Amino acid sequence: xxxxxxxxxxxxxxxxxxxxxxxxxxxxxxxxxxxxxxxxxxxxxxxxxxxxxxxxxxxxxxxxxxxxxxxxxxxxxxxxxxxxxxxxxxxxxxxxxxxxxxxxxxxxxxxxxxxxxxxxxxxxxxxxxxxxxxxxxxxxxxxxxxxxxxxxxxxxxxxxxxxxxxxxxxxxxx
Numbered sequence: 001x002x003x004x005x006x007x008x009x010x011x012x013x014x015x016x017x018x019x020x021x022x023x024x025x026x027x028x029x030x031x032x033x034x035x036x037x038x039x040x041x042x043x044x045x046x047x048x049x050x051x052x053x054x055x056x057x058x059x060x061x062x063x064x065x066x067x068x069x070x071x072x073x074x075x076x077x078x079x080x081x082x083x084x085x086x087x088x089x090x091x092x093x094x095x096x097x098x099x100x101x102x103x104x105x106x107x108x109x110x111x112x113x114x115x116x117x118x119x120x121x122x123x124x125x126x127x128x129x130x131x132x133x134x135x136x137x138x139x140x141x142x143x144x145x146x147x148x149x150x151x152x153x154x155x156x157x158x159x160x161x162x163x164x165x166x167x168x169x170x171x172x173x174x
Contacts, residue, residue, distance in 0.1 A: 019084070020081065021083065021091070027044070028092065038110075054166075057073050068163075
């Protein structure tokens, strides 16, 4: 009886997801502390999932002798993205609530300032109401939920596109 070469899926996506999460944490921290998160360079953060998921799918394809089905590619990319997102979202919660809680207040103050500039006729009561929604979004469970929901969408799109591009299935007649 021959042993079938089984791909270590969860070990692989856990490793890739942790890499994704750590890279995201480093970029997020650098961007936030340097003020780049408020500039046009902030889009750079969207390259992280693209690059990490691409590298992960390519690595899996190489481990499978150059073959990767669309579903294998999608599930690898999606799982990696969700694990990486969970890691980075937990860090984000700790960052805003434990490590640097004053950053959260700075962001709320910035939101207030932007509302006042964009809508100069808005009453203070309405501005307070609008800022209260931003404050609500900073609650840990809401941050985690919104972060995972955004990752679900972004990871699905990126994983689907990359899986379609990178797929190469074995010829069933060989």
